[in-house]
Amino acid sequence: MDSGEATVRVAARIRPVEQPSYQATAISFVDSTVAVASDAGTEKTDVECILVETSDAKSAEASQEQVFQSLGQPIIQGAIAEGISQGLLVYGASGSGKTFTVIGTKEAPGLFPRLLRSLLQPDGVVDKEVGETRIWFSSLEVLNDQVQDLLASQPLSERRVAPAFIHHPILGVQAVGATEVPVEACDVQELIDFTLKRRALGRTCLHASSSRSSQIYRLRVEVRGTSGRKTAATICLFDLAAPTSACSRGDCLSLAALQTTVKELGKGHGRGTQYRDALFSSSPLTLAMRDTLEGTWRTTLVATLLAGSQHAQESAATLRFARDLQLLRTRPVAARMRSNQLQLLQEEVVQLRRDADHFGLGVQVKTALEDRSSLIAECMKQAACQAEERRKFARQRAKALEWCGLMPESSESTTAPHLLNMSDDPVLAGCLLYVLQRGERTSIGSDVDNTIVFDGLGILPNLCSIINQDDKLVSMSRPDFARRHVLLNGKTISASESVVLSHNDRMCLGRAQLLLLKIPLQDADAQQGQNSHTLQDECKLPGDLSEYLPELELQGLEVTFDKVSAVMEHSDSLKYVHCYVRDLLPKLPPSDGLACFAALRRACYLLDEANMITREVRPEDHLHFQVELIWDIERSPEEVLLICLLRYASKGNPTPRTGAPQDFQVLHYWSYTRFLEKLDYMRDVHRLHCQGMHGWTGRSDPLHDPWLEPSVSSLQQYLLTNSLACNQAANILDNCAKDQGLATARKACTSAGHAAADAEQLRSRIDELVQELEDKNAELEERDQIVNQLKEQMAQIMSLVGGMAPGEAAEGLPFEQPEPEAPCSREKRDSPASDAEHSCTMTVSASTSEGGFGGGEVRDTERSRGFRVDNFGVSKGNLGGGALLSQSSLTPPHYYRDLRR
Numbered sequence: 001m002d003s004g005e006a007t008v009r010v011a012a013r014i015r016p017v018e019q020p021s022y023q024a025t026a027i028s029f030v031d032s033t034v035a036v037a038s039d040a041g042t043e044k045t046d047v048e049c050i051l052v053e054t055s056d057a058k059s060a061e062a063s064q065e066q067v068f069q070s071l072g073q074p075i076i077q078g079a080i081a082e083g084i085s086q087g088l089l090v091y092g093a094s095g096s097g098k099t100f101t102v103i104g105t106k107e108a109p110g111l112f113p114r115l116l117r118s119l120l121q122p123d124g125v126v127d128k129e130v131g132e133t134r135i136w137f138s139s140l141e142v143l144n145d146q147v148q149d150l151l152a153s154q155p156l157s158e159r160r161v162a163p164a165f166i167h168h169p170i171l172g173v174q175a176v177g178a179t180e181v182p183v184e185a186c187d188v189q190e191l192i193d194f195t196l197k198r199r200a201l202g203r204t205c206l207h208a209s210s211s212r213s214s215q216i217y218r219l220r221v222e223v224r225g226t227s228g229r230k231t232a233a234t235i236c237l238f239d240l241a242a243p244t245s246a247c248s249r250g251d252c253l254s255l256a257a258l259q260t261t262v263k264e265l266g267k268g269h270g271r272g273t274q275y276r277d278a279l280f281s282s283s284p285l286t287l288a289m290r291d292t293l294e295g296t297w298r299t300t301l302v303a304t305l306l307a308g309s310q311h312a313q314e315s316a317a318t319l320r321f322a323r324d325l326q327l328l329r330t331r332p333v334a335a336r337m338r339s340n341q342l343q344l345l346q347e348e349v350v351q352l353r354r355d356a357d358h359f360g361l362g363v364q365v366k367t368a369l370e371d372r373s374s375l376i377a378e379c380m381k382q383a384a385c386q387a388e389e390r391r392k393f394a395r396q397r398a399k400a401l402e403w404c405g406l407m408p409e410s411s412e413s414t415t416a417p418h419l420l421n422m423s424d425d426p427v428l429a430g431c432l433l434y435v436l437q438r439g440e441r442t443s444i445g446s447d448v449d450n451t452i453v454f455d456g457l458g459i460l461p462n463l464c465s466i467i468n469q470d471d472k473l474v475s476m477s478r479p480d481f482a483r484r485h486v487l488l489n490g491k492t493i494s495a496s497e498s499v500v501l502s503h504n505d506r507m508c509l510g511r512a513q514l515l516l517l518k519i520p521l522q523d524a525d526a527q528q529g530q531n532s533h534t535l536q537d538e539c540k541l542p543g544d545l546s547e548y549l550p551e552l553e554l555q556g557l558e559v560t561f562d563k564v565s566a567v568m569e570h571s572d573s574l575k576y577v578h579c580y581v582r583d584l585l586p587k588l589p590p591s592d593g594l595a596c597f598a599a600l601r602r603a604c605y606l607l608d609e610a611n612m613i614t615r616e617v618r619p620e621d622h623l624h625f626q627v628e629l630i631w632d633i634e635r636s637p638e639e640v641l642l643i644c645l646l647r648y649a650s651k652g653n654p655t656p657r658t659g660a661p662q663d664f665q666v667l668h669y670w671s672y673t674r675f676l677e678k679l680d681y682m683r684d685v686h687r688l689h690c691q692g693m694h695g696w697t698g699r700s701d702p703l704h705d706p707w708l709e710p711s712v713s714s715l716q717q718y719l720l721t722n723s724l725a726c727n728q729a730a731n732i733l734d735n736c737a738k739d740q741g742l743a744t745a746r747k748a749c750t751s752a753g754h755a756a757a758d759a760e761q762l763r764s765r766i767d768e769l770v771q772e773l774e775d776k777n778a779e780l781e782e783r784d785q786i787v788n789q790l791k792e793q794m795a796q797i798m799s800l801v802g803g804m805a806p807g808e809a810a811e812g813l814p815f816e817q818p819e820p821e822a823p824c825s826r827e828k829r830d831s832p833a834s835d836a837e838h839s840c841t842m843t844v845s846a847s848t849s850e851g852g853f854g855g856g857e858v859r860d861t862e863r864s865r866g867f868r869v870d871n872f873g874v875s876k877g878n879l880g881g882g883a884l885l886s887q888s889s890l891t892p893p894h895y896y897r898d899l900r901r
């Protein structure tokens with residue numbers, strides 16, 4: 001291992017079985033080796049730290065503290081003293097304690113709140129003088145490969161631009177568009193509560209699976225030592241989705257991408273940057289984790305293991321992941337301060353603009369420029385005044401909670417009646433508290449004018465209202481049209497009058513919210529805090545008839561159609577099969593009849609949900625689900641259910657059996673189990689559909705359209721097309737790798753660019769020279785004309801002095817005052833010549849008559865070359881005005897022209 005490299009530090013946190021017994025325990029450990037025995041063999045992994053829990057809830061706080069001492073302290077030390085960013089991944093099966101490790105409970109806080117508090121008071125932790133610590137916090141959730149901002153304060157329905165991760169080759173991964181708030185010690189719990197509330201608000205409480213999303217808690221820390229030395233680092237905690245449950249959908253895609261990425265990196269087959277870029281870009285989660293897997297960070301993995309033998313396979317898989325991760329190497333280096341980052345980015349932008357000027361704005365340069373601009377904007381976001389920013393964000397959060405009807409933390413100890421949200425995720429259950437104000441009417445619905453605003457499937461603009469008369473008497477009413485959208489303890493309520501509510505009543509609103517009503521003054525136990533039920537125990541889903549049929553069961557009465565017909569009104573799908581039910585029930589023994597009806601009712605409740613989703617997501621397709629029964633009373637109740645998907649020719653309320661046969665077409669028949677799988681997918685599709693801009697794009701795609709039942713041949717075709725596309729992409733990547741990759745190509749481009757720039761400079765220099773030459777030519781032509789004139793004057797003079805002695809001529813005719821009309825001008829020469837004029841025509845021989853005016857023809861000798869103008873040659877020094885006739889001033893235009901060539 002290179003001296004600058006670091007491996008991933010692995011810790012195993014083991015939850016024992018409830019009643020410790022060696023038979024039921026699949027996990028053993030010796031020294032630093034953890035082993036899991038499963039049917040597939042024994043999986044062993046060496047770890048640095050083993051943390052074994054006791055099943056005693058009272059010791060939870062102590063064990064959380066131990067986890068912090070073992071894992072949290074080194075993280076703080078590395079971040080503050082060395083300035084090295086730290087990543088902590090928590091990976092394990094559902095229920096193994098991942099969220100408990102990261103967030104914990106109010107009584108036993110997890111790693112994140114402890115880290116945050118210690119960072120805000122670092123003196124005791126770090127052996128170093130710390131002057132000032134500034135911390136910024138951001139929190140993101142990855143679900144269905146979509147990133148959600150858990151600190152965003154605007155309403156969920158208004159969020160359109162999701163945060164994104166950008167990888168910078170030097171600065172590493174940056175989250176762009178995420179809310180980042182400055183933190184002070186007093187904010188810690190409030191911030192954690194807000195993120196939990198945001199998570200709870202962002203999901204459908206019914207049927208949500210807690211293990212499907214991954215959360216990222218990110219702390220950006222800047223420390224100024226008393227000596228003036230500054231360090232900066234990021235600490236990131238990844239609470240990953242559970243790998244085994246519901247892996248066919250949801251965030252398991254991101255998790256599968258993570259597992260593949262870790263495996264591929266571990267193989268270390270030396271593929272280039274482009275391959276790794278593609279690998280990490282496969283999901284937002286892998287991209288977010290890039291620094292921790294191969295960057296400049298230090299990484300710790302907490303593998304949470306369930307010791308029970310029924311969880312052996314999951315625990316073995318967790319250990320395998322830990323082993324894969326141990327093969328990876330990072331190169332920890334101190335992080336840059338924000339100001340340095342900004343400077344680097346600005347320099348890069350200048351360079352990229354230069355590149356763009358030279359090569360044009362290609363896709364790569366454009367993307368790089370956009371990325372840098374976003375990162376610069378992100379860097380600039382840093383608040384000038386941290387305290388003011390902090391207060392601003394706190395106000396925004398309080399307003400956001402108030403907007404949807406939630407109360408701030410301080411009022412949660414209220415004795416006023418209130419509603420609590422339910423969730424199958426223990427961290428989220430009960431974290432939303434809606435107080436019903438005394439003497440007031442609380443309206444509920446999706447319309448923003450309501451007191452409590454909910455989003456989600458089946459939530460109508462005005463759903464219902466609750467009146468709290470005196471903190472003891474609480475009643476509820478609903479409009480007529482909301483009959484099937486409001487269930488109280490599993491039953492519909494009458495629209496005509498308001499219903500008096502009781503402590504622990506359960507309300508199911510649409511298909512999105514399951515709420516528990518608490519009326520503290522009605523319940524003495526609750527007032528004294530002695531209520532031992534967990535919120536989950538108190539709140540059961542309305543599909544299982546537990547609130548209606550037990551009386552029948554207990555009394556051993558025959559289940560007749562009359563007795564259940566009232567329940568059938570609760571569901572459209574159930575109403576449709578009333579004929580079947582009427583025929584079936586008398587034929588079955590009472591217990592079988594009850595079981596069959598219960599199964600049917602549960603199925604119909606889910607069918608109604610599937611139909612609601614279908615109408616919202618693809619109304620134009622006129623699709624409708626309905627249930628049918630196979631008449632085989634020997635089978636289990638759920639096996640006799642068949643789910644049928646129909647397509648109608650036109651819109652309208654479907655009444656299939658009464659309509660003409662051509663009105664609809666049967667698309668598929670599904671078993672009940674298959675339908676449940678499809679419904680899970682439909683819920684995901686609905687969630688994406690509600691996210692607007694990042695909506696669902698899988699329509700008609702055999703793998704991503706849950707309303708389709710693709711044939712084998714269409715799947716083959718799909719896989720063939722996609723594998724071809726993959727091969728093509730792989731070839732391109734390979735070719736790039738063969739051509740020594742992008743870096744070489746870019747280098748070549750840069751050299752070519754420099755050459756082009758040089759050529760460009762040369763060209764402009766040549767143009768300048770040409771311009772200069774042209775100016776000189778023009779000047780010369782002017783001078784030629786002057787020479788011509790002079791020569792003509794000369795000729796004139798010569799003709800005048802023809803008969804004189806040289807001395808006379810010199811005295812009598814000064815050159816400075818030529819005659820206005822030269823007698824030997826071209827016009828005159830070309831015109832018919834008079835005798836006098838002819839007599840003027842004579843030649844001067846420069847070569848032979850130096851110093852004299854001998855008559856005769858012009859001779860073009862060596863010495864006269866370059867001086868010849870028309871038919872006359874003039875020798876320097878023979879005439880006055882010799883300056884005009886010097887050799888340089890007489891250099892002909894073509895001389896320069898040749899130079900130019």
Ligand SMILES: Nc1ncnc2c1ncn2[C@@H]1O[C@H](COP(=O)(O)OP(=O)(O)OP(=O)(O)O)[C@@H](O)[C@H]1O
Nearest residue numbers: 053060093094095096097098099100210211242426
């Ligand atoms: N070490 C522990 N001590 C006490 N209680 C624990 C411990 N670990 C987990 N729990 C409790 O077990 C329940 C499930 O734990 P948690 O939600 O953390 O599991 P998880 O791995 O995050 O599950 P999922 O992947 O389904 O979200 C919680 O109620 C939690 O408080």
